[in-house]
Amino acid sequence: MASVNAVEVENVEKTFRDFWRRPKVDAVRGISFSIKPGEVFGLLGPNGSGKSTTIKMILGLLHPSGGRMEVLGRPPRDVKVKERIGYLPEESYLYPYLSAQETLEFYGKLFNLSADERRERIDDLFEISGLGHARKRLVGEFSKGMARRIGLAQALINDPDLILLDEPTSGLDPLGCRQIKDLILLLAKRGKSVLLSSHLLADVEDVCDRIAILYNGRIQATGPMREMLEERDRHQITLPDLPSEKLQETLAKLRELIGGEPELGHPRKNLEEFFLEVIARARSDTDTDSGATPVEAISGFLSAEKTEKGELG
Numbered sequence: 001m002a003s004v005n006a007v008e009v010e011n012v013e014k015t016f017r018d019f020w021r022r023p024k025v026d027a028v029r030g031i032s033f034s035i036k037p038g039e040v041f042g043l044l045g046p047n048g049s050g051k052s053t054t055i056k057m058i059l060g061l062l063h064p065s066g067g068r069m070e071v072l073g074r075p076p077r078d079v080k081v082k083e084r085i086g087y088l089p090e091e092s093y094l095y096p097y098l099s100a101q102e103t104l105e106f107y108g109k110l111f112n113l114s115a116d117e118r119r120e121r122i123d124d125l126f127e128i129s130g131l132g133h134a135r136k137r138l139v140g141e142f143s144k145g146m147a148r149r150i151g152l153a154q155a156l157i158n159d160p161d162l163i164l165l166d167e168p169t170s171g172l173d174p175l176g177c178r179q180i181k182d183l184i185l186l187l188a189k190r191g192k193s194v195l196l197s198s199h200l201l202a203d204v205e206d207v208c209d210r211i212a213i214l215y216n217g218r219i220q221a222t223g224p225m226r227e228m229l230e231e232r233d234r235h236q237i238t239l240p241d242l243p244s245e246k247l248q249e250t251l252a253k254l255r256e257l258i259g260g261e262p263e264l265g266h267p268r269k270n271l272e273e274f275f276l277e278v279i280a281r282a283r284s285d286t287d288t289d290s291g292a293t294p295v296e297a298i299s300g301f302l303s304a305e306k307t308e309k310g311e312l313g
Contacts, residue, residue, distance in 0.1 A: 005037070006193030009068075014053050040207050057076060085163075088164070113158075163192055
């Protein structure tokens with residue numbers, strides 16, 4: 001069976017109307033994009049650009065005013081489609097008087113998972129979320145970062161094919177951010193499609209294969225991340241550490257070739273890379289660990305080989 005795109009959006013519009021059905025706000029104005037299986041797609045834009053409206057249409061919570069939209073080969077409002085979607089909203093809406101364990105039990109039951117499946121998946125999700133020590137705590141006592149972690153866990157409990165993440169790293173420390181980004185990349189390798197919406201552009205750059213930038217309800221730019229960020233009219237050369245005389249000789253030859261002064265500097269790590277290196281060195285010097293650790297593998301149900309689920313019945 002040929003695989004279909006996880007999301008197909010073609011000339012979609014959404015107009016909000018007032019009580020008398022008069023057009024009030026054109027939130028989305030003829031956008032088109034697709035998300036492939038196993039792809040991490042970034043949906044970017046300032047507040048009010050149409051991102052949330054687009055996500056709600058993909059979830060079937062809003063109906064487009066025009067155009068065509070398919071999710072996993074079916075209309076977004078198809079109930080069978082919703083069984084294959086995981087969603088982490090921008091704000092983690094959790095029942096404060098349930099424990100973390102009870103929260104995941106609740107969502108597992110919503111998807112009609114058996115008791116054995118729920119137990120196995122919940123154990124795996126606590127492991128990859130770093131919340132195993134807090135499974136008996138009430139989620140109303142959680143910090144924002146811990147709430148994001150349990151929110152992500154509930155979004156994965158049904159082993160979805162399409163995962164929508166709205167600001168997934170909001171409230172997390174740098175180690176937690178790295179953990180979530182590693183998890184997103186591993187989910188994509190497993191064949192899952194991820195739609196990521198975030199204002200933290202460094203996070204988007206780290207994980208997304210393609211992006212679309214929205215403004216005023218329209219897509220202003222879209223394409224592969226690497227191609228969009230490359231400056232095609234410039235080239236960068238990285239040299240090993242050279243003795244001063246060799247470096248000056250090399251620069252002189254470059255000046256002769258290009259007829260100008262080349263830029264000279266040292267390659268830089270980004271701040272996240274430097275931070276994680278410092279923490280890794282600190283970890284190697286101690287026997288105790290008080291922070292989250294990067295995800296190196298997905299255990300249990302999320303690490304199983306991707307199987308064809310067939311046509312939606």
